[in-house]
Amino acid sequence: xxxxxxxxxxxxxxxxxxxxxxxxxxxxxxxxxxxxxxxxxxxxxxxxxxxxxxxxxxxxxxxxxxxxxxxxxxxxxxxxxxxxxxxxxxxx
Amino acid sequence: xxxxxxxxxxxxxxxxxxxxxxxxxxxxxxxxxxxxxxxxxxxxxxxxxxxxxxxxxxxxxxxxxxxxxxxxxxxxxxxxxxxxxxxxxxxxxxxxxxxxxxxxxxxxxxxxxxxxxxxxxxxxxxxxxxxxxxxxxxxxxxxxxxxxxxxxxxxxxxxxxxxxxxxxxxxxxxxxxxxxxxxxxxxxxxxxxxxxxxxxxxxxxxxxxxxxxxxxxxxxxxxxxxxxxxxxxxxxxxxxxxxxxxxxxxxxxxxxxxxxxxxxxxxxxxxxxxxxxxxxxxxxxxxxxxxxxxxxxxxxxxxxxxxxxxxxxxxxxxxxxxxxxxxxxxxxxxxxxxxxxxxxxxxxxxxxxxxxxxxxxxxxxxxxxxxxxxxxxxxxxxxxxxxxxxxxxxxxxxxxxxxxxxxxxx
Numbered sequence: 361x362x363x364x365x366x367x368x369x370x371x372x373x374x375x376x377x378x379x380x381x382x383x384x385x386x387x388x389x390x391x392x393x394x395x396x397x398x399x400x401x402x403x404x405x406x407x408x409x410x411x412x413x414x415x416x417x418x419x420x421x422x423x424x425x426x427x428x429x430x431x432x433x434x435x436x437x438x439x440x441x442x443x444x445x446x447x448x449x450x451x452x
Numbered sequence: 453x454x455x456x457x458x459x460x461x462x463x464x465x466x467x468x469x470x471x472x473x474x475x476x477x478x479x480x481x482x483x484x485x486x487x488x489x490x491x492x493x494x495x496x497x498x499x500x501x502x503x504x505x506x507x508x509x510x511x512x513x514x515x516x517x518x519x520x521x522x523x524x525x526x527x528x529x530x531x532x533x534x535x536x537x538x539x540x541x542x543x544x545x546x547x548x549x550x551x552x553x554x555x556x557x558x559x560x561x562x563x564x565x566x567x568x569x570x571x572x573x574x575x576x577x578x579x580x581x582x583x584x585x586x587x588x589x590x591x592x593x594x595x596x597x598x599x600x601x602x603x604x605x606x607x608x609x610x611x612x613x614x615x616x617x618x619x620x621x622x623x624x625x626x627x628x629x630x631x632x633x634x635x636x637x638x639x640x641x642x643x644x645x646x647x648x649x650x651x652x653x654x655x656x657x658x659x660x661x662x663x664x665x666x667x668x669x670x671x672x673x674x675x676x677x678x679x680x681x682x683x684x685x686x687x688x689x690x691x692x693x694x695x696x697x698x699x700x701x702x703x704x705x706x707x708x709x710x711x712x713x714x715x716x717x718x719x720x721x722x723x724x725x726x727x728x729x730x731x732x733x734x735x736x737x738x739x740x741x742x743x744x745x746x747x748x749x750x751x752x753x754x755x756x757x758x759x760x761x762x763x764x765x766x767x768x769x770x771x772x773x774x775x776x777x778x779x780x781x782x783x784x785x786x787x788x789x790x791x792x793x794x795x796x797x798x799x800x801x802x803x804x805x806x807x808x809x810x811x812x813x814x815x816x817x818x819x820x821x822x823x824x825x826x827x828x829x830x831x832x833x834x835x836x837x838x839x840x841x842x843x844x845x846x847x848x849x850x851x852x853x854x855x856x857x858x859x860x861x862x
Contacts, residue, residue, distance in 0.1 A: 368687035368694070372656035373617060373666070374528075374556040375688055377675040380659040 386413070390434025392449035394427060400446035401425075407438035407447065456715040459637040466597045466629035467492035469636050470536060470562040470622070473604035475500050475508075476644035477560075480531035483511035483522035487541040488574045489626040490564040494536060516541040520548035520559075527557035527619075528676055530667035532608060532651050535559065538626060539566035542580045546587070552619050553588025553692060555677045556666075558611035558651075559619040561589075562604065565739070565790075566626040567826045575827020576626030578738065582791040582800045588692050590620040590699055591768040593738040597634040599718060600624045602710060605644055606721075609706045614654035615698040617666075625740040627827065643713065696769040703766055722771035724763040725778050727753060731760025733842035734779065736805055737788040738764055741823070741830060748835040759839050770804055776812045784817045784842035785809075788858075790824045798822075798855050817845050823858035834858050 372378060408416045408425060415431040416438060418424075439447040464472060471493045474482070482501075486494045501510045509526075513519040516537050527533040537545060542563055552559055563581050567573040581591060590610065594600040600622065607620040624630055639647075653665035656674065664672035680688055700722065707721025718724050724742070727749050728734060735745050742763040752759040762778050764771070779785060787806075789799020796803065802820035809818060821838055824830045838858070845851055 365683055366687070368690040371684070371687060371691070373654075373688075373691055373695075374554065374676045375678050375680050375684075376656045376666070377659040377678055378657045381675075 385430045387415075387428075387430040387432050390432060391452060392434045392436060393429065393452050394432065394434070394436070394438050394447045395450050396425075396427070397446045397448070400444045402444055402446075404443060406441050406443060410437050410441045412437060454712050454715070457639060457643050457713045459639055459714070461635050462638050463633050464597055464601070464636040465492065465631050465633050466594075466600045466624045467564065467631070468496055469597045469601040470604050470624070471496035471500070472636075472638060473601045473644070474534045474560075475506050476639070476641050477534070477605055477608050477648045478532065478645050479506070479508050479534045481509050481511065481523065481526035481533045482535060483513050483519045483526065483533075484535045485513050485516050485519045485537070485541060487516070487538050489566055489576070489630040490536045490538040490541070490562065492630065493562055493564070516544040517548055520545040520552060523559045523561075524548060524552045524555060524557045527552070527559050528555055528668050530651060530653060530665070530669070532612070532648075533557070533559045534561070536562035536564065538564040539568055539574075539580045542584060543568060546584065549584055549587040549589060549619075551677065554688065556617040556692075556695070557619060558608075558617055560604070560607045560611055561619065561621050562600075563621045563623045564626050564630045565623055573826040574626070576628055576790075577825045577827065578623075578789075578791040579825070581621060581623050584621075585768055585800060588618065589768065590616075590618050590696075590703070590766070591623055592620065592703075592766055593623045593764070594629065595718070595740055595742045595763065597629055597632070598636050598716065600629060601636050601638065602714065602716060602718075605647060606703075606706045606710055608648045610699060610702050612651050613702050614652050616695055616702050617654070618692070618695050618699060623739065628740045637714070637716070639714070647710065647713070700766075700769050700771060718765050719763070720774065722764075722766045723774050723778060724765055726761040726763070728760035728762060728778055728782070730758055731782055732758040732846060733784040733786075733839055734760040734762055734782045735786050735788060735835070735838060736762045736764060736801065738767060738801065739790070741788060741790070744830060744832055745835050748832050748839065751832075752836070752839060757839065757843070764801065767801070770808070772808050772811075775805065775808045779809065779816065780812065780814065782816055784819075784846040786819050786821055786838045786842055788821050788823055788838075792822060792825070802855075817842075817851055819845070819851060819853075820855045821858050822855070828859055830858060
Protein backbone atom coordinates (compact mmCIF):
# COMPACT_ATOMS: atom_id res chain seq x y z
CA UNK A 361 0.00 0.00 0.00
CA UNK A 362 1.25 3.43 -0.86
CA UNK A 363 0.82 6.73 0.93
CA UNK A 364 -1.28 7.92 -2.04
CA UNK A 365 -4.10 5.59 -1.08
CA UNK A 366 -7.05 7.28 0.57
CA UNK A 367 -8.49 6.81 4.06
CA UNK A 368 -12.02 5.50 4.63
CA UNK A 369 -13.15 9.06 5.30
CA UNK A 370 -12.07 10.28 1.86
CA UNK A 371 -13.66 7.71 -0.40
CA UNK A 372 -17.23 7.55 -1.73
CA UNK A 373 -19.55 4.87 -0.32
CA UNK A 374 -20.28 1.51 -1.98
CA UNK A 375 -16.97 1.45 -3.82
CA UNK A 376 -18.03 4.16 -6.26
CA UNK A 377 -14.93 4.55 -8.46
CA UNK A 378 -13.26 7.95 -8.41
CA UNK A 379 -11.00 7.13 -11.35
CA UNK A 380 -11.62 5.27 -14.60
CA UNK A 381 -10.73 1.60 -14.87
CA UNK A 382 -8.12 2.45 -17.54
CA UNK A 383 -5.96 3.84 -14.73
CA UNK A 384 -5.68 0.39 -13.19
CA UNK A 385 -2.96 -1.29 -15.27
CA UNK A 386 -3.85 -4.95 -15.09
CA UNK A 387 -1.12 -6.03 -17.54
CA UNK A 388 1.25 -6.87 -14.70
CA UNK A 389 -0.91 -9.87 -13.77
CA UNK A 390 0.40 -11.89 -16.71
CA UNK A 391 2.87 -14.76 -16.63
CA UNK A 392 2.91 -15.44 -20.36
CA UNK A 393 3.17 -12.70 -22.95
CA UNK A 394 1.77 -13.05 -26.51
CA UNK A 395 4.45 -12.53 -29.20
CA UNK A 396 3.38 -12.33 -32.82
CA UNK A 397 5.21 -13.76 -35.85
CA UNK A 398 4.74 -10.99 -38.44
CA UNK A 399 5.40 -13.41 -41.31
CA UNK A 400 2.63 -15.82 -40.29
CA UNK A 401 0.06 -13.15 -39.27
CA UNK A 402 -2.58 -12.49 -41.98
CA UNK A 403 -4.23 -9.58 -40.08
CA UNK A 404 -7.49 -11.51 -39.97
CA UNK A 405 -8.33 -9.73 -36.66
CA UNK A 406 -9.61 -12.88 -34.94
CA UNK A 407 -7.38 -12.02 -32.00
CA UNK A 408 -8.87 -8.50 -31.78
CA UNK A 409 -12.38 -9.95 -31.61
CA UNK A 410 -11.56 -12.70 -29.14
CA UNK A 411 -9.44 -10.71 -26.67
CA UNK A 412 -11.60 -10.55 -23.48
CA UNK A 413 -9.77 -7.46 -22.26
CA UNK A 414 -9.88 -5.38 -25.45
CA UNK A 415 -6.09 -5.30 -25.26
CA UNK A 416 -5.42 -5.91 -28.96
CA UNK A 417 -6.11 -2.92 -31.19
CA UNK A 418 -6.39 -2.50 -34.97
CA UNK A 419 -4.35 0.50 -36.02
CA UNK A 420 -5.74 1.66 -39.40
CA UNK A 421 -2.83 4.06 -40.02
CA UNK A 422 -0.37 1.16 -39.81
CA UNK A 423 -2.81 -1.36 -41.24
CA UNK A 424 -1.68 -3.62 -38.48
CA UNK A 425 -2.63 -4.79 -35.00
CA UNK A 426 -0.93 -3.85 -31.74
CA UNK A 427 -0.92 -5.52 -28.33
CA UNK A 428 -1.52 -3.24 -25.35
CA UNK A 429 0.66 -4.95 -22.75
CA UNK A 430 -0.62 -2.55 -20.05
CA UNK A 431 -3.89 -4.48 -20.09
CA UNK A 432 -3.05 -7.90 -21.60
CA UNK A 433 -3.39 -10.40 -18.74
CA UNK A 434 -1.72 -13.17 -20.72
CA UNK A 435 -4.73 -15.48 -20.96
CA UNK A 436 -3.60 -16.92 -24.30
CA UNK A 437 -7.02 -16.88 -25.98
CA UNK A 438 -5.53 -14.96 -28.93
CA UNK A 439 -2.87 -17.64 -29.44
CA UNK A 440 -5.47 -20.38 -29.20
CA UNK A 441 -7.81 -18.74 -31.73
CA UNK A 442 -5.17 -17.60 -34.25
CA UNK A 443 -5.87 -19.60 -37.48
CA UNK A 444 -2.24 -19.40 -38.66
CA UNK A 445 -0.67 -20.05 -35.22
CA UNK A 446 1.14 -16.73 -35.48
CA UNK A 447 0.99 -16.00 -31.73
CA UNK A 448 3.25 -17.67 -29.24
CA UNK A 449 2.87 -17.31 -25.46
CA UNK A 450 6.31 -16.66 -24.00
CA UNK A 451 7.16 -16.80 -20.28
CA UNK A 452 7.91 -13.28 -19.07
CA UNK B 453 -42.90 20.29 19.85
CA UNK B 454 -45.89 18.01 19.90
CA UNK B 455 -48.53 18.36 17.21
CA UNK B 456 -50.44 15.11 17.26
CA UNK B 457 -52.25 14.26 14.05
CA UNK B 458 -55.66 12.62 14.17
CA UNK B 459 -55.49 8.96 13.24
CA UNK B 460 -57.93 6.28 12.23
CA UNK B 461 -58.17 2.95 14.03
CA UNK B 462 -58.06 -0.09 11.75
CA UNK B 463 -58.22 -3.76 12.70
CA UNK B 464 -54.99 -5.11 11.22
CA UNK B 465 -52.73 -8.02 11.90
CA UNK B 466 -48.97 -7.45 11.91
CA UNK B 467 -48.52 -8.44 8.27
CA UNK B 468 -51.35 -6.16 7.16
CA UNK B 469 -49.86 -3.33 9.22
CA UNK B 470 -46.57 -3.77 7.31
CA UNK B 471 -48.33 -3.76 3.92
CA UNK B 472 -50.40 -0.72 4.87
CA UNK B 473 -47.33 1.22 5.99
CA UNK B 474 -45.41 0.30 2.82
CA UNK B 475 -48.37 1.40 0.72
CA UNK B 476 -48.46 4.78 2.46
CA UNK B 477 -44.68 5.21 2.22
CA UNK B 478 -44.92 5.74 -1.53
CA UNK B 479 -42.68 2.82 -2.45
CA UNK B 480 -41.44 2.68 -6.06
CA UNK B 481 -40.55 -1.01 -6.23
CA UNK B 482 -41.58 -4.12 -4.35
CA UNK B 483 -39.81 -7.32 -5.38
CA UNK B 484 -40.85 -10.27 -3.28
CA UNK B 485 -41.47 -13.98 -3.02
CA UNK B 486 -44.14 -15.34 -0.66
CA UNK B 487 -43.30 -17.48 2.38
CA UNK B 488 -45.25 -18.30 5.54
CA UNK B 489 -45.79 -16.32 7.78
CA UNK B 490 -44.94 -13.32 5.59
CA UNK B 491 -47.40 -14.22 2.79
CA UNK B 492 -50.12 -11.78 3.86
CA UNK B 493 -47.76 -8.84 3.30
CA UNK B 494 -47.13 -9.80 -0.31
CA UNK B 495 -50.81 -10.67 -0.87
CA UNK B 496 -52.07 -7.37 0.50
CA UNK B 497 -49.51 -5.38 -1.40
CA UNK B 498 -50.31 -7.09 -4.68
CA UNK B 499 -53.97 -6.25 -4.06
CA UNK B 500 -53.02 -2.58 -3.69
CA UNK B 501 -51.19 -2.82 -7.01
CA UNK B 502 -54.08 -4.65 -8.73
CA UNK B 503 -56.60 -2.11 -7.42
CA UNK B 504 -54.51 0.82 -8.63
CA UNK B 505 -54.12 2.13 -5.05
CA UNK B 506 -50.35 2.46 -5.51
CA UNK B 507 -48.07 3.28 -8.42
CA UNK B 508 -45.53 0.73 -7.24
CA UNK B 509 -43.85 -1.63 -9.70
CA UNK B 510 -44.45 -5.10 -8.26
CA UNK B 511 -41.84 -7.65 -9.33
CA UNK B 512 -42.72 -11.32 -8.79
CA UNK B 513 -39.41 -13.10 -8.57
CA UNK B 514 -38.56 -16.79 -8.73
CA UNK B 515 -36.78 -16.84 -5.37
CA UNK B 516 -35.81 -14.69 -2.42
CA UNK B 517 -32.24 -14.46 -3.74
CA UNK B 518 -33.68 -12.84 -6.85
CA UNK B 519 -36.09 -10.69 -4.84
CA UNK B 520 -33.21 -9.15 -2.89
CA UNK B 521 -31.15 -8.76 -6.06
CA UNK B 522 -34.02 -6.89 -7.74
CA UNK B 523 -34.46 -4.69 -4.68
CA UNK B 524 -30.74 -3.93 -4.62
CA UNK B 525 -30.79 -2.99 -8.30
CA UNK B 526 -33.84 -0.76 -7.89
CA UNK B 527 -32.37 0.94 -4.84
CA UNK B 528 -29.09 1.68 -6.62
CA UNK B 529 -31.14 3.35 -9.37
CA UNK B 530 -32.55 5.68 -6.70
CA UNK B 531 -35.88 3.95 -6.09
CA UNK B 532 -37.59 3.56 -2.74
CA UNK B 533 -37.61 -0.19 -2.32
CA UNK B 534 -39.42 -2.65 -0.09
CA UNK B 535 -39.61 -6.41 0.34
CA UNK B 536 -40.58 -8.96 2.97
CA UNK B 537 -39.52 -12.48 3.85
CA UNK B 538 -39.11 -15.04 6.62
CA UNK B 539 -37.02 -18.01 7.71
CA UNK B 540 -35.68 -20.01 4.74
CA UNK B 541 -36.42 -17.05 2.47
CA UNK B 542 -34.12 -14.82 4.52
CA UNK B 543 -31.49 -17.56 4.55
CA UNK B 544 -31.66 -17.78 0.76
CA UNK B 545 -31.08 -14.01 0.61
CA UNK B 546 -27.96 -14.35 2.77
CA UNK B 547 -25.43 -13.56 0.04
CA UNK B 548 -27.41 -10.61 -1.31
CA UNK B 549 -27.96 -9.13 2.16
CA UNK B 550 -24.23 -8.43 2.35
CA UNK B 551 -24.15 -7.07 -1.21
CA UNK B 552 -27.09 -4.78 -0.43
CA UNK B 553 -25.53 -3.31 2.69
CA UNK B 554 -22.12 -3.14 1.01
CA UNK B 555 -23.63 -1.23 -1.93
CA UNK B 556 -25.26 1.06 0.65
CA UNK B 557 -28.69 0.35 -0.85
CA UNK B 558 -31.37 1.50 1.62
CA UNK B 559 -33.83 -1.36 1.07
CA UNK B 560 -36.50 -1.78 3.75
CA UNK B 561 -37.54 -5.36 4.49
CA UNK B 562 -40.07 -6.84 6.88
CA UNK B 563 -38.75 -10.06 8.38
CA UNK B 564 -41.55 -12.11 9.87
CA UNK B 565 -39.50 -14.15 12.30
CA UNK B 566 -39.85 -17.89 11.82
CA UNK B 567 -37.75 -20.89 12.81
CA UNK B 568 -35.17 -22.31 10.42
CA UNK B 569 -35.26 -25.96 9.33
CA UNK B 570 -34.61 -28.78 10.14
CA UNK B 571 -36.98 -30.07 11.38
CA UNK B 572 -39.18 -27.85 9.28
CA UNK B 573 -41.33 -25.51 11.33
CA UNK B 574 -43.41 -22.52 10.26
CA UNK B 575 -43.76 -20.87 13.67
CA UNK B 576 -42.03 -17.97 15.29
CA UNK B 577 -38.54 -17.66 16.68
CA UNK B 578 -35.54 -15.45 15.98
CA UNK B 579 -33.17 -17.97 14.43
CA UNK B 580 -33.64 -16.45 10.95
CA UNK B 581 -32.81 -12.81 11.69
CA UNK B 582 -30.21 -13.60 14.36
CA UNK B 583 -28.29 -15.58 11.74
CA UNK B 584 -28.12 -12.34 9.70
CA UNK B 585 -27.08 -10.02 12.50
CA UNK B 586 -23.65 -9.44 10.94
CA UNK B 587 -24.98 -8.79 7.42
CA UNK B 588 -24.71 -5.00 7.77
CA UNK B 589 -28.46 -4.43 8.08
CA UNK B 590 -30.16 -2.36 10.75
CA UNK B 591 -32.52 -4.60 12.77
CA UNK B 592 -35.59 -3.24 14.57
CA UNK B 593 -37.71 -5.71 16.60
CA UNK B 594 -41.34 -4.68 17.15
CA UNK B 595 -43.50 -5.61 20.13
CA UNK B 596 -46.97 -5.35 18.59
CA UNK B 597 -48.78 -4.61 15.33
CA UNK B 598 -48.91 -0.90 16.10
CA UNK B 599 -45.15 -0.77 16.47
CA UNK B 600 -44.80 -2.80 13.29
CA UNK B 601 -46.74 -0.11 11.41
CA UNK B 602 -44.82 2.73 13.06
CA UNK B 603 -41.41 1.08 12.59
CA UNK B 604 -42.00 0.33 8.91
CA UNK B 605 -42.70 4.00 8.21
CA UNK B 606 -39.71 5.11 10.29
CA UNK B 607 -37.48 2.54 8.55
CA UNK B 608 -37.59 4.33 5.18
CA UNK B 609 -36.50 7.60 6.69
CA UNK B 610 -33.69 5.96 8.66
CA UNK B 611 -32.42 3.81 5.76
CA UNK B 612 -32.45 6.58 3.17
CA UNK B 613 -30.77 9.22 5.31
CA UNK B 614 -27.49 10.11 3.55
CA UNK B 615 -25.60 9.79 6.85
CA UNK B 616 -26.88 6.22 7.18
CA UNK B 617 -27.61 4.67 3.76
CA UNK B 618 -28.10 1.21 5.16
CA UNK B 619 -30.82 -1.37 4.60
CA UNK B 620 -33.27 -1.95 7.45
CA UNK B 621 -35.03 -5.10 8.65
CA UNK B 622 -38.25 -4.58 10.57
CA UNK B 623 -38.63 -7.82 12.52
CA UNK B 624 -41.98 -9.07 13.77
CA UNK B 625 -42.69 -12.36 15.50
CA UNK B 626 -44.26 -14.93 13.21
CA UNK B 627 -47.96 -15.58 13.98
CA UNK B 628 -47.84 -13.86 17.39
CA UNK B 629 -47.72 -10.57 15.52
CA UNK B 630 -48.08 -11.46 11.85
CA UNK B 631 -51.44 -13.22 12.15
CA UNK B 632 -52.99 -11.61 15.24
CA UNK B 633 -55.57 -8.91 14.73
CA UNK B 634 -55.02 -5.71 16.71
CA UNK B 635 -56.34 -2.18 16.74
CA UNK B 636 -53.78 -0.14 14.82
CA UNK B 637 -53.80 3.64 14.62
CA UNK B 638 -52.97 4.76 11.11
CA UNK B 639 -52.21 8.17 9.66
CA UNK B 640 -53.89 9.64 6.60
CA UNK B 641 -51.85 8.81 3.46
CA UNK B 642 -50.56 12.35 2.92
CA UNK B 643 -49.11 12.53 6.45
CA UNK B 644 -47.00 9.42 5.90
CA UNK B 645 -45.95 10.58 2.45
CA UNK B 646 -44.78 13.86 3.92
CA UNK B 647 -43.05 12.17 6.87
CA UNK B 648 -40.97 9.84 4.70
CA UNK B 649 -40.40 12.56 2.08
CA UNK B 650 -38.60 11.91 -1.18
CA UNK B 651 -35.39 9.92 -1.23
CA UNK B 652 -32.31 12.07 -0.63
CA UNK B 653 -29.13 11.19 -2.50
CA UNK B 654 -25.68 12.23 -1.33
CA UNK B 655 -23.20 13.61 -3.86
CA UNK B 656 -20.32 11.32 -4.80
CA UNK B 657 -17.19 11.69 -6.90
CA UNK B 658 -17.33 9.62 -10.09
CA UNK B 659 -14.60 8.23 -12.35
CA UNK B 660 -15.24 11.14 -14.73
CA UNK B 661 -14.04 13.49 -12.01
CA UNK B 662 -17.57 14.89 -11.53
CA UNK B 663 -19.71 14.97 -8.44
CA UNK B 664 -23.13 13.44 -9.03
CA UNK B 665 -26.12 12.17 -7.03
CA UNK B 666 -25.45 8.66 -5.69
CA UNK B 667 -27.51 6.59 -8.13
CA UNK B 668 -27.07 4.65 -11.34
CA UNK B 669 -28.02 7.09 -14.06
CA UNK B 670 -26.91 7.12 -17.74
CA UNK B 671 -26.55 10.92 -17.52
CA UNK B 672 -23.93 10.55 -14.79
CA UNK B 673 -22.32 7.16 -15.20
CA UNK B 674 -20.74 5.64 -12.12
CA UNK B 675 -19.55 2.26 -10.88
CA UNK B 676 -20.98 0.83 -7.67
CA UNK B 677 -19.83 -2.32 -5.96
CA UNK B 678 -16.72 -2.99 -8.05
CA UNK B 679 -13.90 -5.27 -6.95
CA UNK B 680 -11.98 -3.89 -3.99
CA UNK B 681 -8.74 -5.71 -3.29
CA UNK B 682 -6.76 -5.85 -0.03
CA UNK B 683 -5.75 -2.20 -0.47
CA UNK B 684 -9.34 -0.86 -0.29
CA UNK B 685 -11.92 -3.48 0.86
CA UNK B 686 -11.17 -2.80 4.54
CA UNK B 687 -11.82 0.96 4.14
CA UNK B 688 -15.31 0.28 2.72
CA UNK B 689 -16.16 -2.00 5.65
CA UNK B 690 -15.03 0.70 8.09
CA UNK B 691 -17.44 3.11 6.36
CA UNK B 692 -20.30 0.69 7.02
CA UNK B 693 -19.41 0.60 10.72
CA UNK B 694 -19.49 4.41 10.78
CA UNK B 695 -22.90 4.36 9.11
CA UNK B 696 -24.14 2.06 11.90
CA UNK B 697 -22.88 4.57 14.48
CA UNK B 698 -24.70 7.36 12.64
CA UNK B 699 -27.80 5.18 12.55
CA UNK B 700 -27.95 5.10 16.38
CA UNK B 701 -28.52 8.82 16.39
CA UNK B 702 -30.79 8.83 13.34
CA UNK B 703 -33.07 6.07 14.72
CA UNK B 704 -33.58 8.18 17.85
CA UNK B 705 -34.21 11.36 15.86
CA UNK B 706 -36.71 9.74 13.49
CA UNK B 707 -38.43 8.02 16.42
CA UNK B 708 -38.76 11.36 18.27
CA UNK B 709 -40.11 13.21 15.23
CA UNK B 710 -42.62 10.41 14.68
CA UNK B 711 -43.63 10.49 18.36
CA UNK B 712 -44.48 14.18 18.01
CA UNK B 713 -47.12 13.51 15.37
CA UNK B 714 -48.30 10.08 16.55
CA UNK B 715 -48.21 10.48 20.35
CA UNK B 716 -46.56 7.07 20.53
CA UNK B 717 -43.04 6.27 21.62
CA UNK B 718 -40.96 3.18 22.25
CA UNK B 719 -38.40 4.23 24.84
CA UNK B 720 -35.84 6.34 23.02
CA UNK B 721 -36.29 4.34 19.82
CA UNK B 722 -33.30 2.12 20.60
CA UNK B 723 -34.41 0.45 23.83
CA UNK B 724 -37.51 0.66 25.96
CA UNK B 725 -37.42 0.61 29.75
CA UNK B 726 -40.34 -0.66 31.80
CA UNK B 727 -40.22 -0.08 35.57
CA UNK B 728 -36.46 -0.15 35.39
CA UNK B 729 -35.72 3.00 37.44
CA UNK B 730 -35.70 1.25 40.83
CA UNK B 731 -35.60 -2.37 39.62
CA UNK B 732 -33.38 -4.90 41.40
CA UNK B 733 -34.08 -7.66 38.89
CA UNK B 734 -34.74 -7.29 35.17
CA UNK B 735 -35.48 -9.24 32.04
CA UNK B 736 -34.01 -8.28 28.68
CA UNK B 737 -35.81 -9.45 25.58
CA UNK B 738 -36.78 -8.51 22.02
CA UNK B 739 -40.12 -8.41 20.27
CA UNK B 740 -43.59 -9.52 21.31
CA UNK B 741 -42.46 -11.39 24.45
CA UNK B 742 -42.05 -7.97 26.07
CA UNK B 743 -45.86 -7.70 26.22
CA UNK B 744 -46.08 -10.80 28.42
CA UNK B 745 -43.16 -9.63 30.55
CA UNK B 746 -44.84 -6.26 31.17
CA UNK B 747 -48.02 -7.99 32.38
CA UNK B 748 -46.00 -10.08 34.84
CA UNK B 749 -44.11 -6.98 36.02
CA UNK B 750 -47.43 -5.27 36.79
CA UNK B 751 -48.43 -8.25 38.96
CA UNK B 752 -45.05 -8.41 40.68
CA UNK B 753 -45.00 -4.68 41.36
CA UNK B 754 -48.43 -5.02 43.05
CA UNK B 755 -46.78 -7.63 45.27
CA UNK B 756 -43.90 -5.27 46.06
CA UNK B 757 -41.27 -6.98 43.88
CA UNK B 758 -38.89 -4.56 42.20
CA UNK B 759 -38.94 -6.14 38.75
CA UNK B 760 -38.22 -4.39 35.46
CA UNK B 761 -37.74 -4.91 31.74
CA UNK B 762 -35.37 -3.63 29.11
CA UNK B 763 -36.67 -4.33 25.64
CA UNK B 764 -33.96 -3.92 23.03
CA UNK B 765 -35.79 -2.46 20.03
CA UNK B 766 -32.75 -1.87 17.85
CA UNK B 767 -30.50 -4.91 17.94
CA UNK B 768 -28.35 -3.55 15.09
CA UNK B 769 -26.87 -1.10 15.75
CA UNK B 770 -26.67 -2.27 19.37
CA UNK B 771 -27.31 0.66 21.74
CA UNK B 772 -24.33 -0.02 23.98
CA UNK B 773 -24.37 3.19 26.06
CA UNK B 774 -28.13 3.00 26.54
CA UNK B 775 -27.94 -0.61 27.76
CA UNK B 776 -25.20 0.21 30.29
CA UNK B 777 -27.08 3.26 31.56
CA UNK B 778 -30.43 1.47 31.76
CA UNK B 779 -28.99 -1.40 33.81
CA UNK B 780 -26.68 0.55 36.12
CA UNK B 781 -28.72 -0.12 39.27
CA UNK B 782 -29.93 -3.64 38.46
CA UNK B 783 -28.39 -6.54 40.39
CA UNK B 784 -29.80 -9.58 38.57
CA UNK B 785 -30.50 -9.79 34.84
CA UNK B 786 -32.13 -12.54 32.79
CA UNK B 787 -31.55 -12.28 29.05
CA UNK B 788 -34.16 -14.08 26.96
CA UNK B 789 -33.05 -15.52 23.64
CA UNK B 790 -35.45 -16.87 21.04
CA UNK B 791 -32.58 -18.34 19.03
CA UNK B 792 -29.65 -20.62 19.76
CA UNK B 793 -26.00 -20.23 19.02
CA UNK B 794 -25.10 -23.89 19.07
CA UNK B 795 -21.93 -24.48 21.04
CA UNK B 796 -21.65 -20.76 21.66
CA UNK B 797 -22.39 -20.82 25.41
CA UNK B 798 -25.80 -19.12 25.31
CA UNK B 799 -27.91 -17.18 22.84
CA UNK B 800 -26.90 -14.15 20.78
CA UNK B 801 -28.64 -11.48 22.90
CA UNK B 802 -27.05 -12.94 26.05
CA UNK B 803 -23.61 -12.82 24.43
CA UNK B 804 -24.00 -9.21 23.50
CA UNK B 805 -25.54 -7.98 26.74
CA UNK B 806 -22.80 -9.65 28.78
CA UNK B 807 -20.19 -8.22 26.43
CA UNK B 808 -21.64 -4.73 26.83
CA UNK B 809 -21.78 -5.03 30.63
CA UNK B 810 -18.10 -5.92 30.83
CA UNK B 811 -17.54 -2.21 30.16
CA UNK B 812 -19.91 -1.14 32.96
CA UNK B 813 -18.75 0.02 36.39
CA UNK B 814 -20.76 -2.67 38.20
CA UNK B 815 -21.10 -6.24 37.05
CA UNK B 816 -24.54 -7.65 37.81
CA UNK B 817 -25.49 -11.33 37.60
CA UNK B 818 -26.45 -12.07 34.00
CA UNK B 819 -28.14 -15.35 33.14
CA UNK B 820 -29.63 -16.67 29.93
CA UNK B 821 -33.01 -18.21 29.14
CA UNK B 822 -33.51 -19.83 25.76
CA UNK B 823 -37.25 -19.84 25.03
CA UNK B 824 -40.00 -20.09 22.45
CA UNK B 825 -38.12 -22.00 19.76
CA UNK B 826 -40.25 -23.17 16.86
CA UNK B 827 -43.20 -21.14 18.14
CA UNK B 828 -43.42 -22.73 21.60
CA UNK B 829 -45.65 -20.58 23.76
CA UNK B 830 -44.12 -18.69 26.68
CA UNK B 831 -46.59 -18.14 29.50
CA UNK B 832 -46.77 -15.46 32.20
CA UNK B 833 -46.12 -18.24 34.77
CA UNK B 834 -42.81 -19.03 33.05
CA UNK B 835 -41.80 -15.37 33.10
CA UNK B 836 -42.73 -15.20 36.78
CA UNK B 837 -40.46 -18.22 37.38
CA UNK B 838 -37.57 -16.35 35.73
CA UNK B 839 -38.03 -13.44 38.13
CA UNK B 840 -38.16 -15.91 41.03
CA UNK B 841 -34.85 -17.40 39.86
CA UNK B 842 -33.36 -13.90 39.74
CA UNK B 843 -34.55 -13.11 43.27
CA UNK B 844 -32.97 -16.32 44.53
CA UNK B 845 -29.71 -15.51 42.74
CA UNK B 846 -29.37 -12.05 44.27
CA UNK B 847 -30.36 -13.38 47.72
CA UNK B 848 -27.96 -16.32 47.69
CA UNK B 849 -25.37 -14.55 45.51
CA UNK B 850 -24.96 -17.77 43.58
CA UNK B 851 -25.67 -18.74 39.98
CA UNK B 852 -26.17 -22.47 39.66
CA UNK B 853 -27.15 -22.64 36.01
CA UNK B 854 -26.23 -19.62 33.89
CA UNK B 855 -28.03 -20.95 30.79
CA UNK B 856 -31.53 -22.39 31.11
CA UNK B 857 -34.32 -23.47 28.79
CA UNK B 858 -37.88 -22.22 29.28
CA UNK B 859 -40.67 -24.78 28.87
CA UNK B 860 -38.38 -27.55 27.61
CA UNK B 861 -39.09 -31.14 28.63
CA UNK B 862 -35.96 -32.41 30.37
